Each structure stands twice: as C-alpha cells, then as structure tokens.
Amino acid sequence: MPGPDLLDPVSDDTPPPTSTRSVPEPGAPGTETAILEAARDLLAEGGIGALSMRAVGSRVGLSATALYHYFDNKEALVDRVVQHGFQRSEDYLRRAVENLPRGSMERVAALGEAYIQFALRNRQYFKIIFAIRPEQPRAIRGIPGQGGYVVLRESVVEAMESGAIRQADPDVVVLFLWSVVHGLVTIFMACDPAEMLDEVGLWGGDCGQPEATLALFEKFRELIRDGLAPDRLAELEDAI
Amino acid sequence: MPGPDLLDPVSDDTPPPTSTRSVPEPGAPGTETAILEAARDLLAEGGIGALSMRAVGSRVGLSATALYHYFDNKEALVDRVVQHGFQRSEDYLRRAVENLPRGSMERVAALGEAYIQFALRNRQYFKIIFAIRPEQPRAIRGIPGQGGYVVLRESVVEAMESGAIRQADPDVVVLFLWSVVHGLVTIFMACDPAEMLDEVGLWGGDCGQPEATLALFEKFRELIRDGLAPDRLAELEDAI
DNA sequence: GCGTTAGGTTTACAGTGTTAACCTAACAGC
DNA sequence: GCTGTTAGGTTAACACTGTAAACCTAACGC
Incomplete structure (x- = not known):
C-alpha cells in the first residue's frame, strides 16, 4: 500500500475527504450528478455495503425516496x-x-x-x-x-x-x-x-x-x- | 441448456424437487447437516438472494434464531x-x-x-x-x-x-x-x-x-x- | 385563476441479520 | 431425588434495507 501515487491520475479507494455535499434548492440542475457523486464516494469509501439509498440521500441532503425521481430504483443508480x-x-x-x-x-x-x-x-x-x-x-x-x-x-x-x-x-x-x-x-x-x-x-x-x-x-x-x-x-x- | 447430462454426476442448479426437510425432534443429530442441505438447496434454487436465515430456518422446521446455535452468523453458514x-x-x-x-x-x-x-x-x-x-x-x-x-x-x-x-x-x-x-x-x-x-x-x-x-x-x-x-x-x- | 407537473416530504410495509430474554427437556453431581 | 448446568429451542424486538403510497409545494402554461 504505497503512498499517493503520482503516476496514478485516477485513484478511488481513498478519495479526498469529501465534505457532505448537498443540493440546497429544490430542482437544482446538478442534483442528478450530485446523487451520482455521492453514490460514487460512498462506494469508494465503504464498499458495496455502504451504498444504500438512505445513505446516498442523506449525503446529498435529500430523503431516500426523493432519489426515485431521478432513478427508477437502486439498480438503475448502481x-x-x-x-x-x-x-x-x-x-x-x-x-x-x-x-x-x-x-x-x-x-x-x-x-x-x-x-x-x-x-x-x-x-x-x-x-x-x-x-x-x-x-x-x-x-x-x-x-x-x-x-x-x-x-x-x-x-x-x-x-x-x-x-x-x-x-x-x-x-x-x-x-x-x-x-x-x-x-x-x-x-x-x-x-x-x-x-x-x-x-x-x-x-x-x-x-x-x-x-x-x-x-x-x-x-x-x-x-x-x-x-x-x-x-x-x-x-x-x-x-x- | 441441454437435457439431463449423463456425463454430469453432480448437477446443482436444478436440484430434484426437494421436499421441505424438517428436523422433527429437538437436538436430533442431523440438524446441522439438515441446515446445510437446506441452505445448499435454497442457493441452487434461487441464488444468493434466496439464501436468508429465515428461509433456511423455515425450510428445516426451525426458527431463524435457532440456526445461531449451530453457526455463529450467516457468514459462517455461507x-x-x-x-x-x-x-x-x-x-x-x-x-x-x-x-x-x-x-x-x-x-x-x-x-x-x-x-x-x-x-x-x-x-x-x-x-x-x-x-x-x-x-x-x-x-x-x-x-x-x-x-x-x-x-x-x-x-x-x-x-x-x-x-x-x-x-x-x-x-x-x-x-x-x-x-x-x-x-x-x-x-x-x-x-x-x-x-x-x-x-x-x-x-x-x-x-x-x-x-x-x-x-x-x-x-x-x-x-x-x-x-x-x-x-x-x-x-x-x-x-x- | 386553475390544472399539471417536477421535486420534495412523511409514513408505512415487508423484508433482512441479529440480540436479548425466556422456556424446556436432558443430563451430571451430590 | 433434588439441583445446577447446558443444549436447543422459542418469541419479541432492534436497526437496518428497498420501495410504494399519499401528500405537499412551488413553478409553469393556458
């Protein structure tokens, strides 16, 4: 487990400590990508087990059910x-x-x-x-x-x-x-x-x-x- | 998906319709293997998703929590x-x-x-x-x-x-x-x-x-x- | 002004693994 | 024979999960 690898432009497993994102106003344009990024980070940080709808929602500042306005179900998000x-x-x-x-x-x-x-x-x-x-x-x-x-x-x-x-x-x-x-x-x-x-x-x-x-x-x-x-x-x- | 394969002595995915096993008397000697067989069958029939503690327990005639007397947790059973x-x-x-x-x-x-x-x-x-x-x-x-x-x-x-x-x-x-x-x-x-x-x-x-x-x-x-x-x-x- | 819709909410349901508390029958020791 | 102790069960409960239903609210078109 070597330190930060300069040759490695994309490294996911230990992402920079992402401050809890949030989508402030309803209907903000970047909401979908914010959800995806939150899911991405949760995955990288805690593995598949950490990727739950509620966790994604709370990280992005929404309820879990709100995610269903952007994705049909969890599988679609994944x-x-x-x-x-x-x-x-x-x-x-x-x-x-x-x-x-x-x-x-x-x-x-x-x-x-x-x-x-x-x-x-x-x-x-x-x-x-x-x-x-x-x-x-x-x-x-x-x-x-x-x-x-x-x-x-x-x-x-x-x-x-x-x-x-x-x-x-x-x-x-x-x-x-x-x-x-x-x-x-x-x-x-x-x-x-x-x-x-x-x-x-x-x-x-x-x-x-x-x-x-x-x-x-x-x-x-x-x-x-x-x-x-x-x-x-x-x-x-x-x-x- | 060819029919029954004579050359195939062990075939799991479509096991014979296993009658719901049960361990009648408490403390029967074969209970542990009965649990394992039930888990095995559930896995082969319905995949990983079908293998739940409650399903295994009910198939074997026990409550889910009773399984914990034989296995530390689900992971140990798996x-x-x-x-x-x-x-x-x-x-x-x-x-x-x-x-x-x-x-x-x-x-x-x-x-x-x-x-x-x-x-x-x-x-x-x-x-x-x-x-x-x-x-x-x-x-x-x-x-x-x-x-x-x-x-x-x-x-x-x-x-x-x-x-x-x-x-x-x-x-x-x-x-x-x-x-x-x-x-x-x-x-x-x-x-x-x-x-x-x-x-x-x-x-x-x-x-x-x-x-x-x-x-x-x-x-x-x-x-x-x-x-x-x-x-x-x-x-x-x-x-x- | 009014209906529609997008984007939210809370509540609720049916699952999950697992723990705690309790019960019961069998067995060992005195 | 009475008394722990233990193995093997039970039910109830907790903290999760994905997801559906009902409801609310602000924005927009007509």
Missing part, C-alpha cells in the same frame, strides 16, 4: 455508477500506454499490468462492475467505449500488423488476454493470495498483495508469449 | 456452503479426467473444460464461492483438497515430466491456467456474452452460452499451447 467505472477504467488504460510505441508487445503487456493496477487500486469500483448480479449479466453494449475492450483490441491489432504477435482472430486474442488478467485479479480478490503464493514462493515475507500480483503477472507474460508447448525452437537451434 | 462447493468442484474435476492419460496435454485441457462446465452448470455455487466479500478475501487453506488446485497441479506436473508441456514453475503454470478459465467464465457471467461474441463471430445465432464459452476456450487452447509470439518455428522450417 448501473450508472458502474457505467462511470467502465469509463474510468478505460481512461486509466489509455493513459497507461499513451507513451508506449504502437505495435509493440510491450504496449499490450502494459495494458495487462494497468488492468491489474486499476483493479487493485479501485477495488470497490472493480468489484461493483463485476459483482455477481442476481439475474441477468450486465449488458456491456451501450457503455461508451465498452471499457478497455476497444483500447486493448486496438493495441492487439497493431501488434499483429507489426508482426510483434502472431496472426490470429484479434477478438479471440483480446478475450484471451482479458481473461488472463481478469482471472488473476478476481482469484486473488476471492482467495487470500498469501496462502497461495507462499506455496508458489512469490510471497516473500513482507511484499504486499499488489506487488505479488504484478510479480505473478510478470511470470505469466512469458507463458503468454511463448505458450506451454515444449520449446522446440530452442531444441532445433541446439541441434544445429 | 462459509460452510462454500466449503462444500469447493469439494464438489474438486470431485467434478477429478471425475472429468479420471479416464484420460496422465502426463498428456489433453488431460490438462480437459480440466480447463471441466472447470468451465462446472461453473456454468453450478452457477449459484460458483457465484457464491467467488462472490465479492465485503471485507477480507476468503481463505482457501483449511478447505480439504483446496478445490481443484491440487488436481490441476498434479496433472501439470505429470505433463511436464512427460515432456508434453515445457519446464517451468508448476505453480505459476497452474495459476496461469486457472486464471484463463476463471477469467473467461467470470467475464461471461458479468457481461452478456451475446454482445461480445457476435463481434467475435462465435455467437452463431442459436447456440447457447455454454456452447459459446466452450468454443471460445477451444480457441484459447491454441494460444495457451503456442503462445502469442510469431511462429518462428514455422518460419524456420519454411526457410529450410
């Missing part, structure tokens, strides 16, 4: 918060690679690392985005930019064109890479990583969870690049 | 259900590969496929196992067998020994493979796969989500085996 989280993650990824050469494998890898970092630094956002919904899964379409999908896809296509990664269906590759980093992060959010990593030998005493997760991802990069098949290329070169 | 889910998933994986040759890549791949199938067929179990917890992540240690981890690890080690997959830290490889399938499944549980897969071209009209997810995994297998790096081996052979 959906908007999630939508914001998607946008935020997309921004995060975009900034993480803006100075990296297009078409490089390095850029693709940096996106993976940024995804992990976003998830670990904005845990509450990440959790609510991928929270288990009671019924239907959340629809992605309609979300502006569809999160980091397009960002990653762009970099993958460029890397294919430049020959940095092999020719394949870009969407399959994107989903593959997304699965790897998403799976890594969600596994470690569900199960105590210390317990797993001291077996792996990566949990060297006093290194925190973010470091360990990133270190593991570093090891994954090799596998992603070269695959699991035996290294026949090295064999062939040795034979020559 | 933990036991989760523990059972872990065991169940381990059994599922074990059976899925019991007839497959040890040391083969095929066996490792079958474990991935089985993981996906378990998740899709036992959605409620899978969801509650990896549900976002408010505070600390769930500890894995103490769970007998630690889920499928040891099963997969065993197969990976054997595949390394037989030369089917390259030499590497087995725990890193296991976490990598686990991440891939776990990420794939959780992404598709959170986001509507139809929306993503019609872009990918895998969502061909009337094929269901399980089929599409497995089809995508099939495509992943290639990447897992050969990696993303350009196929220099083919180049080399072509050059010769």
